[in-house]
Amino acid sequence: MALLKIDNLHVRVAGKEILKGLSLEVKAGEVHAIMGPNGAGKSTLGYVLAGREGYEVTQGRIEYDGKNLLELEPEARAAAGMFLAFQYPVEIPGVNNTYFLKAALNAQRKARGEAELDSMQFLKRVREKLAVLHLKEDLLNRAVNAGFSGGEKKRNEIFQMALLEPKLAILDETDSGLDIDALKMVADGVNAMRAPDRAFVVITHYQRLLDYIVPDFVHVLADGRIVESGDASLALKLEEHGYAWIAQRKLAGAA
Amino acid sequence: MDGLLEEFGRGDAQARAESWRYSRHALRALEQQAFAAADGNAALPDALIERFDWPQTRGHRLVFVNGVLHAALSDASTSGAIVESDADGARTIRFRGKGVLHLVFVNAASTAPSRWNARLDIRVESGTAYLAEQHVGTEGAGVLGALASAIAIDAGAALKMVTLGDLPTSASLVRCNRIALADGSGVDATHALCGGRFQRFDIDAELAGKKARFDSRGVFALRGREHVDVHLNVRHAARDTTSDVLWRGVADGRARGILHGAITVAPGADGADARLETKNLLLSPHAEIDAQPVLEIHADEVKASHGATVGQLDERALFYLRSRGVPLAAARNLLIAGFCRTAFTHIEATDLRGPFEALLDAHLPQQAGSSE
Ligand SMILES: Nc1ncnc2c1ncn2[C@@H]1O[C@H](COP(=O)(O)OP(=O)(O)O)[C@@H](O)[C@H]1O
Ligand SMILES: [Mg+2]
Numbered sequence: 001m002a003l004l005k006i007d008n009l010h011v012r013v014a015g016k017e018i019l020k021g022l023s024l025e026v027k028a029g030e031v032h033a034i035m036g037p038n039g040a041g042k043s044t045l046g047y048v049l050a051g052r053e054g055y056e057v058t059q060g061r062i063e064y065d066g067k068n069l070l071e072l073e074p075e076a077r078a079a080a081g082m083f084l085a086f087q088y089p090v091e092i093p094g095v096n097n098t099y100f101l102k103a104a105l106n107a108q109r110k111a112r113g114e115a116e117l118d119s120m121q122f123l124k125r126v127r128e129k130l131a132v133l134h135l136k137e138d139l140l141n142r143a144v145n146a147g148f149s150g151g152e153k154k155r156n157e158i159f160q161m162a163l164l165e166p167k168l169a170i171l172d173e174t175d176s177g178l179d180i181d182a183l184k185m186v187a188d189g190v191n192a193m194r195a196p197d198r199a200f201v202v203i204t205h206y207q208r209l210l211d212y213i214v215p216d217f218v219h220v221l222a223d224g225r226i227v228e229s230g231d232a233s234l235a236l237k238l239e240e241h242g243y244a245w246i247a248q249r250k251l252a253g254a255a
Numbered sequence: 256m257d258g259l260l261e262e263f264g265r266g267d268a269q270a271r272a273e274s275w276r277y278s279r280h281a282l283r284a285l286e287q288q289a290f291a292a293a294d295g296n297a298a299l300p301d302a303l304i305e306r307f308d309w310p311q312t313r314g315h316r317l318v319f320v321n322g323v324l325h326a327a328l329s330d331a332s333t334s335g336a337i338v339e340s341d342a343d344g345a346r347t348i349r350f351r352g353k354g355v356l357h358l359v360f361v362n363a364a365s366t367a368p369s370r371w372n373a374r375l376d377i378r379v380e381s382g383t384a385y386l387a388e389q390h391v392g393t394e395g396a397g398v399l400g401a402l403a404s405a406i407a408i409d410a411g412a413a414l415k416m417v418t419l420g421d422l423p424t425s426a427s428l429v430r431c432n433r434i435a436l437a438d439g440s441g442v443d444a445t446h447a448l449c450g451g452r453f454q455r456f457d458i459d460a461e462l463a464g465k466k467a468r469f470d471s472r473g474v475f476a477l478r479g480r481e482h483v484d485v486h487l488n489v490r491h492a493a494r495d496t497t498s499d500v501l502w503r504g505v506a507d508g509r510a511r512g513i514l515h516g517a518i519t520v521a522p523g524a525d526g527a528d529a530r531l532e533t534k535n536l537l538l539s540p541h542a543e544i545d546a547q548p549v550l551e552i553h554a555d556e557v558k559a560s561h562g563a564t565v566g567q568l569d570e571r572a573l574f575y576l577r578s579r580g581v582p583l584a585a586a587r588n589l590l591i592a593g594f595c596r597t598a599f600t601h602i603e604a605t606d607l608r609g610p611f612e613a614l615l616d617a618h619l620p621q622q623a624g625s626s627e
Binding site: 050073084094100107108144164 | 569575576579586592
């Protein structure tokens with residue numbers, strides 16, 4: 001059974017239809033890459049999955065882990081194992097990172113009927129995960145993303161993912177703006193978490209990340225729907241020919 | 256009939272009217288009552304005493320009940336402060352070298368509305384003085400307190416100050432700090448204003464000596480029909496002076512906040528560096544905050560930045576927290592508290608940060624449930 005099943009999804013944002021009949025199935029254990037030109041609707045898909053307000057589903061349905069995802073509040077989705085690594089992580093001055101992460105983890109655990117972690121247990125877990133991403137411990141005492149460099153913000157997203165151990169992680173252009181070292185750290189963080197009961201949807205604009213996180217499937221998202229799907233080699237073809245190539249093939253196919 | 260405005264306002268009639276524009280109604284409403292003189296010998300409940308009887312400030316604490324020094328509760332023997340009083344009851348506290356003092360002002364209510372006035376001046380002659388000023392009270396027919404302080408910092412000396420205005424809903428308080436800074440001196444103050452029926456706080460800082468520095472941090476967190484009016488007037492009157500003002504305001508319910516921040520750089524105050532930032536958060540459609548920035552520059556080579564905003568909770572930040580699993584109500588509380596805490600970074604003593612955060616926690620609107 002699929003962990004995530006998106007069927008004919010239509011989404012309107014600020015009065016404009018952005019997703020126009022998108023379908024996608026992701027099984028546990030799989031890594032899917034979604035590639036596509038700017039403005040295609042990739043981030044929109046991530047936001048809809050995570051439950052952001054203002055993203056109105058006008059048609060279609062999303063089933064996640066046997067549930068109707070669209071009925072759940074964002075926090076309930078998180079507790080059910082959904083995680084979105086933001087393309088633009090939000091700076092929140094005044095809110096301490098440790099406090100926030102502990103509140104988030106324990107709220108999720110509580111919602112799942114698991115015991116909450118005490119400070120010692122929590123810190124132990126935090127230190128393990130920080131090490132994987134080569135993040136300094138002083139990050140914990142800072143405010144959430146406030147004053148972080150672009151690379152720190154992206155690594156912090158992956159650190160949060162590692163800490164929260166989701167079932168389905170959507171990474172929205174986590175690679176953009178990273179130098180090659182940071183990119184490898186992010187890829188290491190993701191690869192360390194690949195597991196039979198966990199799936200990833202990796203949204204990216206460039207093929208580069210997929211050298212390090214090798215996907216099982218690659219999809220091309222253009223103009224609000226998936227226009228092409230294939231294995232990892234599709235990403236290489238895209239890199240070579242550009243997105244225009246897909247558009248041309250579609251035209252040729254239609255003719 | 257503007258008796259209270261006559262009394263509390265400063266400057267000519269026009270200046271008074273302008274400065275009290277948003278609080279005139281609140282004053283008039285207070286004026287409808289017949290005030291008795293507040294009782295300086297009122298007995299204090301134990302629960303109230305516990306709120307200011309911090310073990311770490313025993314031996315350097317002065318307690319005023321309705322403006323009158325309470326001898327039994329006061330002991331400043333280890334404070335390093337010299338306390339003088341003049342004939343009409345006004346006091347001056349002098350610091351030489353290091354000093355630490357906890358000042359407590361109790362608004363003790365009785366069965367009829369009452370009021371008190373006090374004058375307490377502070378002079379730091381050398382070294383650094385640490386001052387924690389706390390305003391508390393008991394619920395009752397309502398007390399209107401007025402406290403005026405002239406604060407003089409001599410050349411090279413410094414004052415680090417925190418003030419906590421934590422009032423019962425029936426109490427009103429009008430405060431004025433007139434600060435004068437000599438050469439190379441500094442004031443670094445953090446204020447929190449919560450509760451009460453009406454609070455007005457005027458902070459005038461005159462950077463009179465070269466290289467003087469003034470830092471002001473503050474927060475008000477309001478709910479119900481609370482009304483807080485803060486007026487900051489910073490005047491750079493000498494060369495190479497620095498001011499840095501950062502305030503936060505939050506209003507829920509039908510509360511009313513006013514945050515007036517004015518910077519003047521006088522002729523000759525070349526090389527002044529002035530920064531003023533106020534940010535305000537409205538949590539209810541019936542709450543109101545007026546943030547008025549005023550900037551006047553009459554000198555050369557001045558760096559000045561200046562911003563005042565009034566907005567709502569950041570939807571993106573709220574979604575970010577929720578997407579990590581923090582429930583809506585908790586996420587809102589986290590954001591509101593975080594918004595306020597950015598004004599507490601100058602509190603050096605960690606044991607003083609505690610009371611500030613506790614005060615905020617008690618006064619920030621608790622968003623129980625997600626319905627609104
Ligand atoms: N909150 C929003 N308000 C208005 N338009 C939006 C909003 N979010 C996205 N869009 C529009 O939706 C389209 C898709 O955006 P997005 O999902 O961010 O694309 P991608 O991530 O693929 O670059 C763009 O045309 C963008 O301008
Ligand atoms: Mg995007």
